[in-house]
Amino acid sequence: MIWRVLLSLLVAFIQVLAIAALTNTNDFTSLKALKDTWGNYPPNWIGSDPCGDVWDGITCKNDRVVSITLASIDLSGQLSSDIAGLTELQTLDLSYNKRMTGPLPPQIGNVNKLSSLILVGCGFFGPIPGSIGSLQQLRYLSLNSNNFIGSIPPSIGNLTNLYWLDLADNKLTGTIPVSDGTSPGLDMLVNTKHFHFGKNQLSGVIPPQLFHSNLTLIHLLLENNQLTGRIPSTIGLVDKLEVVRLDRNLLSGPVPPNLNNLVSVQELYLSNNALTGSLPNLTGMNLLNYVDMSNNSFDATDIPPWFSSLMSLTSLIMENTGIQGPIPVSLFSLFQLQTVTLKNNRINGTLNIGSTYSNQLQIIDLQNNFIEAFTQRAGFSVQIILVGNPICNEGGTESYCSLPQPSSNSYSTPPQNCVPSTCSSETVSSPTCKCAYPYSGTLVFRAPSFSNFRNATIFASLESKLMVTFRSNSLPVDSVSLSNPTRNTDNYLSLDLQVFPSGLDFFNRTAITGIGFTLSNQTFKPPPEFGPFVFEGRSYPHFQVMGSNKSSNTGVIIGAAVGGTVLFLLLVLAGVYAIRQRRRADTADRMNDPFALWDTNTTSGSVPQLKGVKAFKFEELKRITNNFSETNGIGSGGYGRVYRGTLANGQLVAIKRAVQGSMQGGLEFKTEIELLSRVHHKNVVSLVGFCFDHGEQMLVYEFIANGTLSDSISGKTGIRLDWMRRLRIAHGAAKGLQYLHDEADPPIIHRDIKSNNILLDERLTAKVADFGLSKLMGDSERGHVTTQVKGTMGYLDPEYYMTQQLTEKSDVYSFGILLLELLTARLPIENGKHIVREVRSVMDTSKNMYNLQGILDPAVASGMSAKSVEMFVDLALRCVQELGSNRPSMSEVVKEIENTMEIAGINPNAESAPTSSTYEDANKDGKHPYSNENMFAYSGAYPADSKGFEPK
Numbered sequence: 001m002i003w004r005v006l007l008s009l010l011v012a013f014i015q016v017l018a019i020a021a022l023t024n025t026n027d028f029t030s031l032k033a034l035k036d037t038w039g040n041y042p043p044n045w046i047g048s049d050p051c052g053d054v055w056d057g058i059t060c061k062n063d064r065v066v067s068i069t070l071a072s073i074d075l076s077g078q079l080s081s082d083i084a085g086l087t088e089l090q091t092l093d094l095s096y097n098k099r100m101t102g103p104l105p106p107q108i109g110n111v112n113k114l115s116s117l118i119l120v121g122c123g124f125f126g127p128i129p130g131s132i133g134s135l136q137q138l139r140y141l142s143l144n145s146n147n148f149i150g151s152i153p154p155s156i157g158n159l160t161n162l163y164w165l166d167l168a169d170n171k172l173t174g175t176i177p178v179s180d181g182t183s184p185g186l187d188m189l190v191n192t193k194h195f196h197f198g199k200n201q202l203s204g205v206i207p208p209q210l211f212h213s214n215l216t217l218i219h220l221l222l223e224n225n226q227l228t229g230r231i232p233s234t235i236g237l238v239d240k241l242e243v244v245r246l247d248r249n250l251l252s253g254p255v256p257p258n259l260n261n262l263v264s265v266q267e268l269y270l271s272n273n274a275l276t277g278s279l280p281n282l283t284g285m286n287l288l289n290y291v292d293m294s295n296n297s298f299d300a301t302d303i304p305p306w307f308s309s310l311m312s313l314t315s316l317i318m319e320n321t322g323i324q325g326p327i328p329v330s331l332f333s334l335f336q337l338q339t340v341t342l343k344n345n346r347i348n349g350t351l352n353i354g355s356t357y358s359n360q361l362q363i364i365d366l367q368n369n370f371i372e373a374f375t376q377r378a379g380f381s382v383q384i385i386l387v388g389n390p391i392c393n394e395g396g397t398e399s400y401c402s403l404p405q406p407s408s409n410s411y412s413t414p415p416q417n418c419v420p421s422t423c424s425s426e427t428v429s430s431p432t433c434k435c436a437y438p439y440s441g442t443l444v445f446r447a448p449s450f451s452n453f454r455n456a457t458i459f460a461s462l463e464s465k466l467m468v469t470f471r472s473n474s475l476p477v478d479s480v481s482l483s484n485p486t487r488n489t490d491n492y493l494s495l496d497l498q499v500f501p502s503g504l505d506f507f508n509r510t511a512i513t514g515i516g517f518t519l520s521n522q523t524f525k526p527p528p529e530f531g532p533f534v535f536e537g538r539s540y541p542h543f544q545v546m547g548s549n550k551s552s553n554t555g556v557i558i559g560a561a562v563g564g565t566v567l568f569l570l571l572v573l574a575g576v577y578a579i580r581q582r583r584r585a586d587t588a589d590r591m592n593d594p595f596a597l598w599d600t601n602t603t604s605g606s607v608p609q610l611k612g613v614k615a616f617k618f619e620e621l622k623r624i625t626n627n628f629s630e631t632n633g634i635g636s637g638g639y640g641r642v643y644r645g646t647l648a649n650g651q652l653v654a655i656k657r658a659v660q661g662s663m664q665g666g667l668e669f670k671t672e673i674e675l676l677s678r679v680h681h682k683n684v685v686s687l688v689g690f691c692f693d694h695g696e697q698m699l700v701y702e703f704i705a706n707g708t709l710s711d712s713i714s715g716k717t718g719i720r721l722d723w724m725r726r727l728r729i730a731h732g733a734a735k736g737l738q739y740l741h742d743e744a745d746p747p748i749i750h751r752d753i754k755s756n757n758i759l760l761d762e763r764l765t766a767k768v769a770d771f772g773l774s775k776l777m778g779d780s781e782r783g784h785v786t787t788q789v790k791g792t793m794g795y796l797d798p799e800y801y802m803t804q805q806l807t808e809k810s811d812v813y814s815f816g817i818l819l820l821e822l823l824t825a826r827l828p829i830e831n832g833k834h835i836v837r838e839v840r841s842v843m844d845t846s847k848n849m850y851n852l853q854g855i856l857d858p859a860v861a862s863g864m865s866a867k868s869v870e871m872f873v874d875l876a877l878r879c880v881q882e883l884g885s886n887r888p889s890m891s892e893v894v895k896e897i898e899n900t901m902e903i904a905g906i907n908p909n910a911e912s913a914p915t916s917s918t919y920e921d922a923n924k925d926g927k928h929p930y931s932n933e934n935m936f937a938y939s940g941a942y943p944a945d946s947k948g949f950e951p952k
Ligand SMILES: *[C@@H]1O[C@H](CO)[C@@H](O)[C@H](O)[C@H]1NC(C)=O
Pocket: 130, 131, 133, 134, 154, 155, 158
């Protein structure tokens, strides 16, 4: 009995776990069906668990898919009716995928929870299905810039929660639907703030019922359609309106006199219609910034007094509106005025700008009027165009009598206190002067309040707002660049936008879809002067192939089920669940770090900068070091501690974990890893991976069994280094260093060659370690690098110390010291005496073995050929020559060591025998190669009073 109850509880528990662990089957099936009709979907869309495996662009809540955001990834195909299966979906954004075509399926109406349907700038066609009216939760409906045809479905009026309705830039026809008691209409959308219907072929009258005092509409954009009839006077009831664009239609009749009820309107466009009657009376619309009433058929009228009373006016555009008489001088003193365009009117008299004109004034265009005189002022820099006025008719040569050349000095984001880089092929120098592949597109502002497109201040405010938005949404954006502001043929302000990645030089899909969504769903709110906008994104073609073969867990689960042991299944599921939970947590963590783009699950060989280096999760390193336990500690230094660990594949590694104070900036850390990852040589310690996670910086190296050369020379390891072995070690170390100088790309100066940084593996192969102080040889500085002097006392090149100019020859100097150390087993500085001076003081080249017997390491004294010792010392002393130019290069050093080996009877190309087990046993006293102090940056300046290093 109890057993049965327990069992059923267990089964229930398993079911709960299974639901929590795996994507809902229906959701997976629907998503898979959608995917099957798509091309170019994200490459990590494999397996059967979009939620657990975190498919790019898919967001889940528990096991349910709640959001699909795939902007700008060049997705292709159609949106199939399978979308209806995603019953918990709240957000669908497929914007900026021009190759997404076909109709919007009527089944979209079944996605009941949908609150954002955003399909901006795709290739969808066919009618907008009426079923869209069933999406009661819908708040954002953006179908703009597609090829939709047919009329606006009246059922949209059913969407009481709708906040944003953008149907602009399609091929919609028919009338604007309003409710009639049986059928709904747009007049019912009392919570909608935005009607954006511009650039369609809507026809018929603007229904008076559309407008009433319960509307909360702020943007009414009906421009560029074929609307006819009068502007209904009911528009005066919609008193929240801020932007009204009715231009480029076929509207006729008089403008309703109550238009000036709309005192919140800032941008008013009535241009390019067939409006008649008297010029609209805009008195009292004191927030108006931009007014365009050009090209209508208003009655001839004197310039109205409200011209000079609109205190916020920046731009007054009244071409061909029948106004006459002189321009009041007071107009120009409106303090924000930038542009006055009154072409093709009957303005006469004298043009007088007055003495207190707006300091923002840019252009006054009065072509084809009847102006007879102009009172010039000294130092007046506003552009005046009076072509076609009597003042210019007698062949006037004044500058205002000729049309200005189109100016090319439009705004472009300047570099941020840096010199732009010269970039290769498709990369672009960012405002922070880094070469990268930007995400680009065009920002289109449908009704900006200003007309001065050269004012850097205003564009800088847009840039900073963009950055704040990207940063606050955890998007890896380094900087943004704006350029080429123009009023385009639709009379919108268009502006090219480039978004630059931080960390790597390209974006991954998650970043692109995130940035795309920020702009497509209006998360980004531009500064108010810019008004309503739409972004036209381009597909981003620069994703690197980031292989990610996460295996499906289905097999495991089926296997367990077949096995039939409930407990086993429970354990597997619990494990899967735990891993998934952790993976989810990790995903969240990834958002903020500069390495978010690095694939942490496979070797990041696909990322060019990181050949064969793996990104480890903190959790993994924590596990393999037994929570960084003392028993796994194998050394420590100023930078932190070193731990031993065994990776899942059995490889032994040494993990250097930086402590708080010694951490570098993310970028420096990345530079270091990139440097280390490029280095692959038998005589150089290789980096296995790194961890940049949980605020940690760790480097994971191959574990080198026999520790430092220093420990072996001093006898601490118990490894006996005879002359033959020492020559081999010198040879190996020289080859490693030569590789860094001559073969690494870019070349690397080690800067800290010393016996502590030469490690010995089980075969006593020498491996150069620790690039913490390494310096890349930049192209621009080929030959030497000027740096703050760093290194270790005794090994430090005096020339480098004096001139601070680091060259490869500085490493050669240190290597010479190392050779002397190998020979004598003395520290570079002992009892205040430098090893070079010690050797020189006893050396006598006329004697056998240069009379060095007394100073040689007793451990090698026997069995050395005198000639080889002499050659060795000669080489060492050439390496420590005072002038770098007198020192040999590392390749010469390698050759000379090979000659020496041959004299000593050793084949330089033969492998040395493995060390005996006694050697390895001797290595268990806690000392370890990775324990030196100079992990990342150690300023080991030479003591000023020390004369020890002077070669003579
Ligand atoms: C509008 O919504 C109501 C329920 O709120 C529903 O009964 C009706 O069918 C909907 N009309 C359309 C055209 O979708």
